[in-house]
Amino acid sequence: MTDRRPAQQVAAPPMRRLAVLAALAACLLAAPLPAQAHAILVDSTPPALGHVAAGQVTLRLRYNSRIDRGRSRLELIRPDKSQATLVIGAGSTENVLVTTATLTPGAYVVRWQVLAVDGHITRGDLPFTVTGP
Numbered sequence: 001m002t003d004r005r006p007a008q009q010v011a012a013p014p015m016r017r018l019a020v021l022a023a024l025a026a027c028l029l030a031a032p033l034p035a036q037a038h039a040i041l042v043d044s045t046p047p048a049l050g051h052v053a054a055g056q057v058t059l060r061l062r063y064n065s066r067i068d069r070g071r072s073r074l075e076l077i078r079p080d081k082s083q084a085t086l087v088i089g090a091g092s093t094e095n096v097l098v099t100t101a102t103l104t105p106g107a108y109v110v111r112w113q114v115l116a117v118d119g120h121i122t123r124g125d126l127p128f129t130v131t132g133p
């Protein structure tokens with residue numbers, strides 16, 4: 001009867017060790033995923049902060065991994081801050097999104113959101129400038 005208290009005190013350290021191991025395991029499991037599978041923008045036309053001539057402009061965003069095109073979106077933010085959804089069109093592949101837009105001179109941003117095949121969503125901005133003739 002009197003030796004119940006020591007038993008309870010002995011039980012505490014293994015529980016704490018389990019919690020530490022669980023935390024470590026969570027870190028180890030989570031850490032490798034971004035490098036392997038999250039979609040990261042690796043290249044674009046125009047490049048970030050690049051310039052392109054006014055008119056019919058083809059925008060091309062290339063990622064490091066396969067993406068689900070149907071669950072990815074491209075939003076165009078115009079110089080006046082108004083927004084429009086860009087249609088992901090022909091020429092797109094499993095890791096490249098292509099869209100076209102008729103643009104007048106000014107500062108634009110393509111706000112992208114893509115779903116990678118591992119189920120993780122990543123987002124980012126591609127700012128660029130459209131120059132006059």
Ligand SMILES: [Cu+2]
Nearest residue numbers: 037038118120
């Ligand atoms: Cu991921």
